[in-house]
Amino acid sequence: MRRILYIAKKEVLLILRDRMSMIILILLPLIITGILGNVLRFRLQEVGFAVFDRSGTGQMIQIISDLDASEEFSFAGNILSEEETHNAFVYKDVKFVIYVPEDLVRGGVVQIFLDGSDLIMSEAITQNLSARFAGGGYPFEISLMYNEELKSEMETLPGLVMIALIIVSSIMLGLSINRERERGTARMLMLTPAGINEIISGKGLAYLAVSLIHGISVYSLTIIMFGMEFGRGIFSFLLLTGLFSLNSMVIGVFIASLVKTELELLIGCWFFLFIPNVFFSGFIFPLQSMSVVIQPLASVMPGTLFIDSYRAIVFKEAPLFINITSFTLLVIQTITFYFVSIILFNRNFFRK
Amino acid sequence: MRLFLATIYKEFLQLVRNRTLLFLITGAPVLLLTIIPLAFDGDVRIRAGVCKISYNETIRDVEKRIAASPFFEELVYYSSIEEAESDMKKGELDMFLVIKDKEANLVLDGTFPRRVSGSIYAVATEVFGIETTGVNFHTLYNAGRSYRNYYLVSLVVLIVTIISAALITLNIVNEKESGLEEQFRATIINRKIYFSGKFTFHILLSLFVSIYSYLFCFIVYDLRSEGSLLLLLLATLLYSLPVLGLGAFIGSKSQTQLRAVYVLTVILVLLIMLSTMFSHHDSMPEWAAASRFINPVWYGIESARIIILKGI
Amino acid sequence: MSQTVIRCVGLSKNYGHLRAVSDLNMELREGETISVTGSNGSGKTTLMKMLCGILTPSSGEIFIEKPVGNMSQSSALIPRLTTKENYDFYGVVNSIKRGERERRFKEVAEQFGLDRFKNKRVEELTAGWRQLLSFSVAIMGEPRVLLLDEPTAGVDTLTRQKIWECIMKMAESGCAVVVTSHYQTEVRLCGRNLHMERPVQL
Numbered sequence: 001m002r003r004i005l006y007i008a009k010k011e012v013l014l015i016l017r018d019r020m021s022m023i024i025l026i027l028l029p030l031i032i033t034g035i036l037g038n039v040l041r042f043r044l045q046e047v048g049f050a051v052f053d054r055s056g057t058g059q060m061i062q063i064i065s066d067l068d069a070s071e072e073f074s075f076a077g078n079i080l081s082e083e084e085t086h087n088a089f090v091y092k093d094v095k096f097v098i099y100v101p102e103d104l105v106r107g108g109v110v111q112i113f114l115d116g117s118d119l120i121m122s123e124a125i126t127q128n129l130s131a132r133f134a135g136g137g138y139p140f141e142i143s144l145m146y147n148e149e150l151k152s153e154m155e156t157l158p159g160l161v162m163i164a165l166i167i168v169s170s171i172m173l174g175l176s177i178n179r180e181r182e183r184g185t186a187r188m189l190m191l192t193p194a195g196i197n198e199i200i201s202g203k204g205l206a207y208l209a210v211s212l213i214h215g216i217s218v219y220s221l222t223i224i225m226f227g228m229e230f231g232r233g234i235f236s237f238l239l240l241t242g243l244f245s246l247n248s249m250v251i252g253v254f255i256a257s258l259v260k261t262e263l264e265l266l267i268g269c270w271f272f273l274f275i276p277n278v279f280f281s282g283f284i285f286p287l288q289s290m291s292v293v294i295q296p297l298a299s300v301m302p303g304t305l306f307i308d309s310y311r312a313i314v315f316k317e318a319p320l321f322i323n324i325t326s327f328t329l330l331v332i333q334t335i336t337f338y339f340v341s342i343i344l345f346n347r348n349f350f351r352k
Numbered sequence: 353m354r355l356f357l358a359t360i361y362k363e364f365l366q367l368v369r370n371r372t373l374l375f376l377i378t379g380a381p382v383l384l385l386t387i388i389p390l391a392f393d394g395d396v397r398i399r400a401g402v403c404k405i406s407y408n409e410t411i412r413d414v415e416k417r418i419a420a421s422p423f424f425e426e427l428v429y430y431s432s433i434e435e436a437e438s439d440m441k442k443g444e445l446d447m448f449l450v451i452k453d454k455e456a457n458l459v460l461d462g463t464f465p466r467r468v469s470g471s472i473y474a475v476a477t478e479v480f481g482i483e484t485t486g487v488n489f490h491t492l493y494n495a496g497r498s499y500r501n502y503y504l505v506s507l508v509v510l511i512v513t514i515i516s517a518a519l520i521t522l523n524i525v526n527e528k529e530s531g532l533e534e535q536f537r538a539t540i541i542n543r544k545i546y547f548s549g550k551f552t553f554h555i556l557l558s559l560f561v562s563i564y565s566y567l568f569c570f571i572v573y574d575l576r577s578e579g580s581l582l583l584l585l586l587a588t589l590l591y592s593l594p595v596l597g598l599g600a601f602i603g604s605k606s607q608t609q610l611r612a613v614y615v616l617t618v619i620l621v622l623l624i625m626l627s628t629m630f631s632h633h634d635s636m637p638e639w640a641a642a643s644r645f646i647n648p649v650w651y652g653i654e655s656a657r658i659i660i661l662k663g664i
Numbered sequence: 665m666s667q668t669v670i671r672c673v674g675l676s677k678n679y680g681h682l683r684a685v686s687d688l689n690m691e692l693r694e695g696e697t698i699s700v701t702g703s704n705g706s707g708k709t710t711l712m713k714m715l716c717g718i719l720t721p722s723s724g725e726i727f728i729e730k731p732v733g734n735m736s737q738s739s740a741l742i743p744r745l746t747t748k749e750n751y752d753f754y755g756v757v758n759s760i761k762r763g764e765r766e767r768r769f770k771e772v773a774e775q776f777g778l779d780r781f782k783n784k785r786v787e788e789l790t791a792g793w794r795q796l797l798s799f800s801v802a803i804m805g806e807p808r809v810l811l812l813d814e815p816t817a818g819v820d821t822l823t824r825q826k827i828w829e830c831i832m833k834m835a836e837s838g839c840a841v842v843v844t845s846h847y848q849t850e851v852r853l854c855g856r857n858l859h860m861e862r863p864v865q866l
Contacts, residue, residue, distance in 0.1 A: 020614070031622065035640070039625050042466050043635045089492065090662050110487045116494035117502060117661030121632060124466070126489055127473040133484045138476055140449075140456035145440060147462030152635070154463055262610050270617075275384075279391045284630055288425070291393035298391075308443050315463045318441040358756035362742065362749075369744040369785070531738025538716040538734045540757050 007202025008209075011176065015210065021172065029214055032164050033221040040160075041152040044072040044124055050094045052079040055104035064098070072128060089115055096125055146315050153226045157219075158310040159283030162303050164218045165211050165241065166277060169248035173207045173256075197342060204249055211245030212238065219314075236313045243330050244306040248273065250337040251302070257344035277303030305330050355542060359549025360556075363523075367557075373519065377557065381511050381565045385504075389573070392503045398471050401428040401436050401448035411451050414479055421478040447471045449479075456480075493578065493662050504575055505660050506629045508565045509653045516558040516592055517599035517620060518613075523550070524603030525612040551596060558592040559585065578663025587659060591652035598648075623649045666693045667729075669809050669840045670715070675724035677710050683864045684710040688724070690858065694808070697831070697841040699851040702860030708844045709737060711860070712813045715842065729840075731758075733807030735798050735815055743787040747778055747797055750786055751804075758805040772800040776826060791818040799827055803834060810834060810841045816850065828853060 015021045051064055068075035076094050079085060088094040095115050101108035112129060114122040147154050180199075219237075255268040278284065280294065281303030290298055298304055305326040312318040367373055400418055404411060418424045428445065430436040436448040440461050450457040458475055460468050476482040494501060527533040540546050563585070569575040577584060599616065606612035625631075626640055627649035633641040644650040658664060670692035677685040684707035692698060700708050713719035714726060716734050734740075741750050748769065755765035773779040776796045781789060786797070799815060810831070816824045828850065835841050843854060851857060 020611075031618075035622065036625055038637050039635075039640050040631050041635050042632065045634045047634050085492075086662075090658055090664060112487060112489050114489060114491045115662075116491035117657060118632075119494065119499040119502060122491060124469065127469045129487070129489075130473055130477070130484045131469075133487045134476065134482055138472075138482065139480050140458050140475070142472060143457060143459050144462040144468070145437070145459055147465065150462055150465040150468060152465045155465060263613065266610065266613055266617075275388075279388055285391045286396055288399070289392055289394050289396045291390040294387075294390040311443055311463055312441055316441040322438075322442055354756050354759075358753055362745065362753050365749060366742065366744050530743075531736075532740070532742065534718055534738060535734075535736065535740035537718045538736070539740065539754070 004198050004202045004205060007199060008205035011203050011206035012209070014176070015172075015206065024168070024172070025210065025214075028164055028167060029217040029221055032160050033218050033225060036160055036163075037153055037156065037222055037225065040156045042120070042124070042155075043152045044128060046074040047072060047096075047121070047125065048074050048076040048092070048094045049096045049098060050076050050079050050085075050088045050092065051098045051100070052082075052085065053098075053100040054102045055100045055108075056102070057105060059104060060098070060100050060110075067132075085113065095121055151226060153222065154315065156283070157222055158307040158314075159278075159281070159303075160222075161215055161218050161241070161310065162244070162277065162281065162283065162306050163274075164214050165245050165306075166248045166274060166303070168214050169207055169211050169245045169252060172210070173203060173249045173252050176203055176207075200253060200342070200345075204246070204253075207249055208242060208245055211249075212241055215241035215245070236319075237310075240306065240309050240313060240327075243327070243334070244302065247302045247330050247334045247337075250334050250341065253341045254337045254344075257341045277301060280304070282307050300329055302330060302333060353545055355540075355545045356549045356552075359546050360553045363550055363553040376515060376519070377561055378564070380515065381561060382568060384511055385507065385565060385568055385572075388507055389500065389504060392500055395422075396467075397425040398423055398467065398474055399425045399428070399444065399446045400471075400475075401430055401439065401445050403430045403433055403436055403448060403450045405432075405450070405452060408451070408453065410454065410456070414449060414451065414456075417479045417481075421474070423474040423478055447475070449475070500573070501575055501661065502657070504569050504573060505656050506653060508562065508569060509649070509656050510624060510629060511565055512558060512562045512588065512592070513595055513624065513649055513652065514620060515561050516554065517595050517616060519557060520551075520554045520596050520599040521603040521606075521612050521616050522609060523554070524600055525606050525609050528603075528607070529609060551600065554596050554599075555589065555592060558596065559588060562588045562592075575660070577660045579659035580664065583664060584656065584659045587655035588652070591648050591655065594648035595652075623647055626650070627653055629653050666695060666838075668693050668727075669729040670842070671725075671727040673725045675711075675714065675726060676722050677707070677714060677719065678722045678866065679863075681866045683866055685714070685721075685860075686864055692809075692840045692842070692856075694838045694840055695835050696856060697835050697843065697854040698856040698858055699854040700842060700844045700858045700860065701846070701851060703862060706860040706862050708860055709813060712736065712811055712842070712844060715811050729808045731805045731807045731809075733802040733805060733810045733839075735802040735811070736813045737817070739794060740798055740801060741786045741794060744785055746781075746783050746785050747789070748782045750797065751801065754801045754804055760804065768804065775830075776800060792820055792823045795819050796823060796827070799830070803830070808839060810839055810843075812841065812843045814844050814846070816845070816847070824850075 015025070049067070051060070053060060064075060067073045076088070076092055079088055079097065085097055088097060095118070097113040099111040099113060101111070104110070114125060116122060144150070216238075251273055252265075252269055255272060256265050259265050259268055280290065280298040281301055282298075283303065287295065287298060287304065305323075309323045309326045312322050367377075402411060402414060402418075415427060418427045428439070430439075430448065433450060436445060436459070439445040440448070440459075443461075445461065446464065446467055447458060447460045450459065458472070460471055462468060524533075527536070536543065536546060566575070566577075566584075598619065602616050602619070603612055606615065626636075626643050627647050628636075628644060629649070633644055668691055670690065672688050672690045675685055675688040675690075676683060688711070690698075700711065702708050710719065713736075714721050715728060716732070716736070717728075740754075742753065745753065751769050751772075752765060755762075755768075760768070773782065776799075778793065778796060778800070781793060781797075786794060789797070795815065795818070799812075802810060802812065812831070815827055815831075819827070831841055831843070832853070841854075843850065845851060
């Protein structure tokens with residue numbers, strides 16, 4: 001077992017000395033939180049709207065200026081004819097047009113035209129405006145559990161941590177293995193009493209440490225940048241992060257055992273690890289919006305399991321094993337892929 | 353010029369005899385366009401629960417309305433608030449109603465801010481029958497009210513961007529790695545023409561991949577363009593120029609294939625994320641939103657959206 | 665009076681602290697053949713690259729008469745293209761019109777026996793045939809100078825003979841030839857010799 005620690009230490013040294021690794025290590029959390037965290041959120045903010053007022057009265061003026069003054073909307077200008085409506089949507093970045101009919105005073109109804117090509121935005125606008133025009137409030141009380149300030153970054157945060165972990169764990173580990181293979185040092189290591197098992201474990205340990213650091217740094221950065229509160233389940237959080245990193249690494253190793261060149265490894269990781277986990281894990285599209293065909297598969301994907309558990313543990317301060325199925329599945333997947341990889345590696349590590 | 357045409361011919365031959373690349377431009381788009389749309393196929397329904405502390409008329413009414421409404425999934429019943437909270441912690445419940453006599457309390461899961469307003473709206477209109485008076489909403493464009501087309505267009509632009517950039521980058525790095533680039537430096541007198549030929553070939557390739565992808569969507573997903581197809585082609589042509597230029601630049605500066613792919617990946621991911629493909633520029637901070645004007649991918653996706661979904 | 669086609673004055677190339685080519689002076693006239701010899705890593709390829717024009721000298725001058733035919737260690741052939749397609753492509757590069765290209769290809773194909781590989785992809789040819797094809801491409805532009813970096817590496821005796829026959833013929837018709845080689849027999853065939861020493865540590 002001491003050998004494994006030694007291999008891990010050597011691996012850490014290699015990482016520290018390789019410029020590319022260091023760049024990835026340092027830049028990655030910054031890019032992911034700094035850019036993606038700010039970009040991948042949804043918030044109605046200065047959404048442009050135009051007004052086509054035929055009533056000739058000043059009745060709407062108060063409403064329009066209230067809307068403009070709010071942080072959600074921003075008045076883009078007046079439209080003077082119907083033809084201009086289309087132009088407004090296409091050229092002026094207007095997301096909805098308020099049409100005030102001539103007979104407003106006599107009970108005419110205000111029409112709001114939305115951009116159907118951007119349904120998400122339209123629905124959000126509809127909801128917001130309906131609430132404003134609903135007059136008289138709701139017949140029910142509203143309470144929010146978790147995230148009372150409705151910070152929209154929270155929605156994407158688990159996904160961001162997931163991405164950082166996947167990239168670090170799988171790609172870097174797979175590359176490291178291939179690096180050994182191509183440099184031939186692998187042959188020497190294989191002849192030692194250590195064997196493939198310990199080599200992979202040793203490397204795995206090193207990258208596990210790296211992944212944990214990454215997970216923590218992405219998380220801390222979001223706290224600093226977006227001012228989110230610190231959940232109290234730090235131990236559970238570390239455990240979850242570690243488990244998921246291990247899972248990604250093992251899948252990366254699995255892909256490495258199947259391909260011959262580093263380039264193939266990278267492309268393989270992209271197609272079979274990164275893309276499925278980004279699109280089908282609930283990060284961009286919610287699980288319920290997925291086709292029935294793919295939902296069962298998507299719900300056991302490691303990314304999904306991670307994101308669900310993350311939300312529960314970090315945001316909702318749930319006990320560690322509230323998502324016991326998720327944890328079990330992650331563990332099972334990790335172990336399975338690990339053993340399959342070892343078998344494959346022993347069989348054809350030197351196939352070139 | 354003769355060298356120009358000969359270069360295009362040479363690139364063409366090299367491409368069609370490379371099985372991996374052929375797959376990349378024909379198989380990969382089809383694969384991605386088949387699988388990824390499965391992620392946004394259905395409608396999002398709200399997972400609602402109701403706490404039956406004491407059964408009464410209001411609850412029965414609520415049950416009926418929720419069952420009848422397309423906004424909601426099948427209603428789940430809880431006998432206590434703690435049970436409902438537990439499910440919400442697990443992430444299995446979006447909201448639940450606690451109804452005591454005539455008082456109703458709507459409890460929402462705040463970790464999905466987007467769904468919060470949607471849930472409030474749905475409960476207000478569908479369950480409690482609140483109507484907004486004096487205002488009517490109409491949706492222009494996309495009469496089918498499906499947000500699938502919106503994402504399909506994004507997906508096609510994504511695929512075209514990645515494949516175009518990757519192909520030209522790998523092409524250039526490969527010539528470097530195999531020593532051909534050196535040879536050409538020694539033998540080809542007019543290297544500008546050679547490079548123009550290569551670049552032009554990749555422009556044609558981009559156009560091919562985009563036509564191919566749109567055709568696939570046309571046939572399989574019934575995607576129709578509101579605007580002129582010719583204009584769409586022109587837009588694709590224009591936006592692929594800087595993307596290819598970037599790919600060529602990265603290829604020429606990289607020593608190995610691996611490094612080229614690394615750098616390309618990072619830069620492309622950044623450009624794609626900042627291009628409003630998965631977000632809205634109003635939701636971004638100022639600097640990010642402003643960056644879209646120098647982002648070729650943004651031009652690509654915005655022009656595609658305007659032409660296909662709104663129509664020019 | 666035969667013309668000078670290559671002249672190097674004070675030619676040097678440094679790679680960091682290593683000086684691969686040190687203050688070289690050389691003059692070559694039409695029809696002369698010179699072999700460049702030296703142990704591995706002595707700077708032969710560096711010299712060849714500078715003569716080609718793809719490497720800039722650290723100091724000194726080169727004058728070389730165009731057109732130049734070049735055959736280097738990394739093959740100029742495009743692997744996925746066939747023999748004929750490669751020849752055609754380089755023909756266009758050398759601004760040889762199609763009719764003329766066809767004629768020359770026939771000549772060269774018969775002379776070297778490449779005829780039967782006309783439509784075979786270069787990646788499917790063995791080393792010997794590839795060298796022959798590379799050589800044909802090098803002489804395609806009717807060069808005044810031929811730069812050949814190990815033209816007979818990995819090639820069988822018969823092919824080597826063919827190549828050298830051709831080299832000698834080119835020299836007779838006024839082409840200057842610079843050849844790198846490890847083989848004594850080839851060195852003896854050349855009129856002059858340039859022997860390079862190991863690079864010097866600065």
